[in-house]
Amino acid sequence: MSNSIAYKSIPIPGNIPLTQRPKNAFAAPKVSLLDPFPRVQTTYLSWSGFRTSLSPVTGNLTAPKCNASVVTMENNASVTFPTRPSPAETCRTVMELCSEGTLCTLTEDGWPFGTGVEFALDVQGMPVLCFDPLSVQAQHVLVHKRCSLHAQLEQPGHRKAQCILMGTLSKPEDKILKQRLQVIWARRFGKEVHEDHLYVVSVEKVLQSQDLGEEGLWVDALEYSRATADPLRDCVAKIVKDMNDKHWEDIHRICNIYTDLDVEVEEASMVWIDRLGFDLRLLTRPQREILEVRIPFPREVTDEKDARSSLTYMAQLAWEVEKNYAPPEFERVKCIQN
Template sequence: MQRSVLQAGRSAQHQTRASGSSRRPFSSARLLQNVVCNAAATPANGNGANGAHSKPGSKQVAKYPSPAQTIRTLVDISSEGTLCTVGAGGQPVGIPVTFTTDKQGQVHIHLDRAMVEMANLASNPAISLMVQATAQPARSVGAVTLMGHVSLPSDASEPVPLAVEKCLYFGGLDLNNRGQEVSAADVAAAEPDVLRKAAAELVHNWNSERAEDIYRIVSAFQGVPLTEMSYAELLWVDYLGMYIRTEINGREPEVVRVPFYRPVLDERDARSVITMASQIAWEADRAYTPPLPAIFADAAANN
């Protein structure tokens, strides 16, 4: 029965991708939550592991990256945006531009000196740059508007550095944040996500080759029998957890956040943690206790 449910869900998942559209108690739940998301003290990995959505001084690992971290990630994985300058009479003008970032996260905008925005900037250096990833799955993560000013360099061939004064963060998958103002200092102090370059491939691989893992993880995390899961799709992975779109029989579709039990360090570490979560859900579903390897069994007997 479970296999037929998983096969039906995977079939629907493939049909959804082909059409280009998006679809919006169980004993293993507590065990999986203990291993996947309920963290003890864990050293920070350079991404503010104990910061986002945690009380100051708390040793519990955050469940979400902070808005500042996500802003750094979005800017780092993007190279296009919409630049808005102030034209004659105070009329705002938006144009598409490309940009690059340096190792410190400084944004450098590439401008055509013959375009109308140059005249606007000469009279008013205030600008905003709206950034959102151009392709899925990164596009669904969120968007940010960087607000500040520029100083035009004397060399017309040089990109223009953007002095950011504040940011507006629009969470996509993180529904808790809609138009939240974030200071430039917080963004400058944050680091982009360690999985930002690998997340799209992780999402593709798990959905296309290991969809059963995603079904098992989210069903166990929500405390719902696998037979009641009609659809599950991994949407995004960051160093603190996963977003999964799920449909449970008789319920409205929803996006579920499944936190990791500790921050992951790199792509390989993320693969390990997700695989472990799926294995734990599988074992709990079958009330399976793996035998103790001989080397440990012998040591236990001797003690």
Template sequence: MQRSALPAGRVQQHQLRACSSSRRPQPFTSARPSSVTVCNAAASLNGNGNGNGNGVHSNGSKAPAAAKCPSPAQTIRTLVDIVNEGTLCTIGSSGHPVGIPVTFSTDKQGHLHLHLDRTALEMANLGGSSTACSLTVQPITQPARAVAAVTLLGKVEVPVDAAATVPLHVEKCLYFGGLDQANKGQEVSGEEFASAEPDVLRKAAPELVNNWNGERAEDIYRIVSDFQGVPLTEMSYAELLWVDYLGMYIRTEVNGAEPLVVRVPFYRPVLDERDARSVITMAAQIAWERERSYTPPIPSIFADAANN
């Protein structure tokens, strides 16, 4: 099935801009879009995912709405899993908060362990009357830096020996959505954080983003064009920003208008990187067929049966 390609100038513009954004780190605030369109959960492809596409179970009851994007708790777990450094804030002897860069690790249960020098200032602060502290985590590399930022508030368990790792018991989190502007500034409990699962695509997302922007930009243009109901010829620019198990964020410009970040859902949750590649490819194919008003030919065996 032959697809028409995007104009050469459009593809070259996309490649230059995508290359520039990946090589030149920008402040976190610049990654926050001026506007975000949040999707309905893949209604155009499979209704609500209950098999009949009409939003009603066979017993007549309404089906629960499908998730539109990962919850703040899930995104926080994803962030602390893919990032290993942040800013630890403790209270000094003068009573003033002191922020110090630190590294940390996360075990399989999601417990955080700070890597601290026994003789460092933060250890002296935590060894006093208060073990309360906060840890701010924000990706600094492309493309993950656009996802979100979080401040974890809790207390540390100061070891009696010279152990290099110090457990951080998270009591609550302050979630600052990057692409997820709908939940910006939301408070998440320590229990929600502990029970959430990190995204299955957290390790693969950067490669998926780079692959589609660098080699399959036409797919991204078609997907977001179809999702917005905008003719492909009116798309000035489209760039994949991030992928998670429920969908993807795409920055788009239509006829030179103000850039917009659109949340495009998958028609179902994906299981792994291979599954994500398949679902994104399918979305591009469906967009192409809609653009062409394409109707697949009926196999001859069924056509013969109909004639008889």
């Protein structure tokens, strides 16, 4: 299992770069980790390994750090290992966690018409919608079947993951399919609906982005339909809240030990966690910059208990390294710049 770190450097608007500041110009306005900010750059770093060692000069324990590295196999071919879920998996996770979105259909004269809707997903991730056959959306479908569905997932720290599904909207005719869709809707919203009120979006294109203002990635419709949502999706909010409220010292310690950013971190908070790792948001000083760091798990986790166990393990190792206690040896992790 590979491990890699995504490093996002986002200067606060209005700040002057350090190289252009006078010596007495380090004072900056108060910045909170919960403030929204623009993203301008992404750099990926990766683990060089987990093995720690004693310095021959100082006798102190050397902490595991993260840097850019490439693995070369015997046939001289570089191999990339995943450090975060694929865009298709991220799309399925966003759609699974959202139940409301904006449906955009076309009017008779070709104007886009957006309305808020509830939606559920079938086993292939196709959105299931419910509205009256006499509604405006239903009338639009009679003329133009093309549509788009936009969903947005609110994450801690003002991050908003986006997913746009484009395809054709139609009313199913098969009786058995209608019954299945009724069951899907009842499980999602706890209420029964008439079978004539159900519509399905046949997805043809998918656009996914990590946040507002970030460039989106196109996802193949077949890859989207075959992907699965992250196994931690239902417990993400609880884990993130617990870590930020009860274990903020561990977050700060993990950040100091598991990363090599060459900056002093004033605040650190967790914003997301999945089966392959977690994202931290950092406030640095004296630059007053906000960074986002991706820290991978030593191995893939499968559920909430497994994730909490890995976080405890990483926090314990970070504490031992910080205190210069000799930790047990770990297998060296080889990975590549992502």
